[in-house]
Amino acid sequence: MIYAAKTVAKASLKSSKTKEKLLAEIKIHKSMHHPNIVQFVDCFEDDDNVYILLEICENQSLMEMLRARSRLTEEETKYYIVQILGAVRYMHKRRVLHRDLKLGNIFIGDNMDVKIGDFGLATVLASDSDRRRTICGTPNYIAPEVLFGKKVGHSYEADIWSVGIILYTMLFGKPPFQTKEIEDIYDRIANLSYSFPEKVKVSEDAKDLIRKLLVTDPVERLSIEKVLEHPFFEYQFPAMVPSFALTKKPIYAAMTEHDARKNFINCQVQAKIRLAESTEVASTDVKPIKIDERAATSAQNSQTENGPAAVLPTSLSPASTKDKYKMVIVPRKSGLDLKQQQQQKLKLTGEYAGKAVEGNKQTAEQNQDRAYDRHSASPRPRWTRAVTALATGNRNQTDKQVAVEQRVTRSATAPPKTGQTNTASRTAVAAAAAAAAAPAASAVSGRTTHDGKSMLYRTLKTLTIAINSYESKETLAPAQSSPRVPAVFISKWVDFSDKYGLAYQTSESNDGVLFRNGTVLLMNPENETYLMLDKDDTTEKPLVCKWTGKAIYPSTENASEHKVIRLINTFHRYMQDHLQKSNYGIQRASDDLSVNPVFVTYYERQPEYVMLCLNNGTFQFNFPDHMKLIVSSGASQIDLIDNDQRLHTWSIQEALAFTHRAQHKKLVSDPAYTLIHKLAMCRTAVKKEYNSL
Known part of the structure; x- marks a missing residue:
């Protein structure tokens, strides 16, 4: 150890x-x-x-997380505040005052739960009515009664004030009273001089809770029990915080009040606030400390x-x-060179205005050293990507499809003759979509075959023609047929890529894991069958690699196979217990995993979206507004999951028609209203992938 x-x-x-x-x-x-x-x-x-x-705690502290992210989401903040309150409640029941609660002293464990550390300023009260009078703490987080109430003293409420500062700091990116000079910070605390920046969108419930925590009179400050009853925790309470949140903003899907409440209670149970499977508040059978x-x-x-x-x-x-x-x-995970370390050392001083002090004595140099020592590892990679694995398909079929696309492109871009309408542009999308919808994937003897580059090209061209036609206000020719069956998509996923990989569940209720080494494991949880897929040639460029499948069994004596089977079952149980249930009534095409398996080949995180790429050429985009866009069959089919978790299945022509209607009538609440903007982002992402080949 x-x-x-x-x-x-x-x-x-x-x-x-x-x-x-x-x-x-x-x-x-x-x-x-x-x-x-x-x-x-x-x-x-x-x-x-x-x-x-x-x-x-190799994930360091909330201070480093905030520095990498600028601000945290309300969902993450709720989750962490409940855990912090659980720890503070435990300490207070033992008559312990921490007196130095701040982001830099709240560390992040391997499972992304927070842990309070550094008891250098902690003290034990002789009784619940006892008071302490020493002025100590970190300037930005010190309660007013600690600074100015030496005669009266301070008690548990000082830690509650610090929780309010932590809440504000996570949501707005810096402490409420922060300024360059420490004396000015103390003046602001004395006058309760802070505000909520208008440019940062934070709910009114969050602001209300902050106001009720940052109360000058400690008697009027909310207790831990009252904090947990606040409406701030009643909605959008997550089941967990993913590991990539250390450097990237997580996107949480909209959840029902029931699911949010369930997650809230589970978090309290884990933090020892509530009893398991009960709404009863947990009793604290710990005894006060005696030193x-x-x-x-x-x-x-x-x-x-x-x-x-x-x-x-x-x-x-x-x-x-x-x-x-x-x-x-x-060794550091990804070390900074000496110059970068020195630059970091000079930069990491403004977040909390210094080192914890007792007797109000500190220097700027001490502040820098403390922050620098905590910043011992560089941020995690922003996104994870497997070496893509799609195989080369039928050459003649590919040439034929490319030729169709080339003709469509030329006809769509050629200017109409004088006095004529551009009928070519009216049919361009229909022609491209018809070519794109041609079958392109199969599985024979465990091997998936798919011309990845051709499918990528078709998707890019169809999106380009469709968006250009929409922007030029051309009427689109109708599709030859409307899709009736939704494409297979990823309904749940959890990022364990810091240790294992991406775990997910498809809309067909199959489970999968994209491991860090690019290997894929699929599981049918109903008949407990497993399929391991490996790339034939890891030197192939992304999207053109072949995959070979091999069935593995729970009775295997192979240690590595046995381990991954246990892992995928663990991930399955976690997703079932903690992630929002989604059932769109989509049946499996086959119970045999080796028949046309659908799995994630790589994924990418951007501030605007999370992109999941499947082996059958489907691109799935999850957006911050909780909508999911699934582009499949070379962009001839568009599936949209809206804010209410309703699934819409359209042809590309129908999708653009609904978008035009919503834009024209200014139906802002219509899920199709922002569809053209989302399709444009999809096209940009697909184009980047195509150009990388």
């Missing part, structure tokens, strides 16, 4: 007070056992340092074998503890 090590130089522990504070931190943190608190592992010392071993400072400091006058005074008592660290561990250097 590898742990994070917090190292404290013994040279900095000059007074008995500093030693007492370190020992108090260790004892408090060691007593914390909660899923949303960084787990304390051990502690030991040598001649020079004291080492505190902690659970390692015997005399016992804790009893080791300070003892000597080690080599002479230096020991800091840790044997009750916290037996003499043999350090022999259980060895120091290792963990």
Whole structure:
């Protein structure tokens, strides 16, 4: 096991007070056992340092996540605030005040859940009515009663204030009272001088909750229980936060109030706020912490074998503890060069206006060092893409289709003669769509065959002709026939690409995983059959590679096959339990996975969309407005899932006709109103892929 090590130089522990504070931190943190608190592992010392071993959080903290993203979505914010409140509730039940809650002290675990760490300023109250009077904390997050209420003191409400600051910061990108000078920050806190930037779209419920948390009088501030009753949590509450959210904005589909409520309760159960399968608030059977400072400091006058005074008592660290561990250097995932590191060091100072301080003493250099140390790894890749795997099809059929498309292109772009209408442009889309709709994929003996480049070309040309015709206001010739069966699309997906790959479920209710190495595994959960697909030649360019399928079985003795079967079943259960259910009544074409299998070959994330590319030439685009656009059969068929999760199946001609009607009549609520804009983005994305071949 590898742990994070917090190292404290013994040279900095000059007074008995500093030693007492370190020992108090260790004892408090060691007593914390909660899923949303960084787990304390051990502690030991040598001649020079004291080492505190902690659970390692390689995803770093919310501060780095916010720096990479600028702002978080309301869905993510709701999810994380509930987890933070669960941890704070646990601490307060143990009479522990953290007093330094901020983004930099909230770490992100492997499963993207948050964990509170750094108990350096934490303290234990003698009773619930007890108060503390030390001025401490991080300037942007300090509660007014901590700064200005020394006579009265402060208690649990100071942590609730910090939660309000965290909520504001996640939604708006910076703390509400932030400014260059610390004294100005304190003046703004005293006068409650903050505002909501108009350029950032945030719900009124979010703003209302912030106002009720950032209340000067701690007595009037919401309690944790009242916070959880706020309407802010009643809608669009996600089941989880995907790993790519570290650097990219996740897009959450619209969900029913029932699903949102279910996710909200599940999150509270995981955060130990509620009991499982119950609306009853969980009781806290933990006892308040008691710190015997005399016992804790009893080791300070003892000597080690080599002479230096020991800091840790044997009750916290037996003499043999350090022999259980060895120091290792963990390489960065994608290291910054020295110049970039120095630039980062200079840049990472404005987010929280400095290091946590006690007694209000700090320097700009200290602020920079703290932020820089936390920024130990570069951001994750923005999107993941498999080396694409589509095979070369029938040569004669391909040549024929390309010839049709070339004729269509020439007729569509040629100017009409004087006195004539451009009838060619009226039929261009119909001709291109008819050519594109020709069968192009099959599976024989486990091998999928498909001319990827030709299908990509047909899709691009059909979209180009259709959009040009729409913009020139030409009447389109009707389709030869209207599609009646929706294309197969991806109804659910979860990104585990940081460790495994992309897990998904198709509209036919088959499950799939696109692994990081480009291998694909499919599962029919009804008859528990599995198909593993591998690329024949990984050196082939994207969209022109052949795939070969091989059935694998749960009884396999192959360790790697057994592992992936367990993984896909785990992903299946997760998607069933946590993702919104979607049933469009689409039946499987065949229970045999080797017959015309449909699977994801690669995917890409952009701020405007998430693109999923399937092996049969279908392109699926998921947009931030929760609409999904499925372009299939060379763009001759368009399927649209609207905001209400209704599925529309059109020919390209019908899609443009509905778009024209919605635009002409200004039917803003009509799902077809923005369709032409979405089709234009699809064309740009497809063109980029075609040009990359």
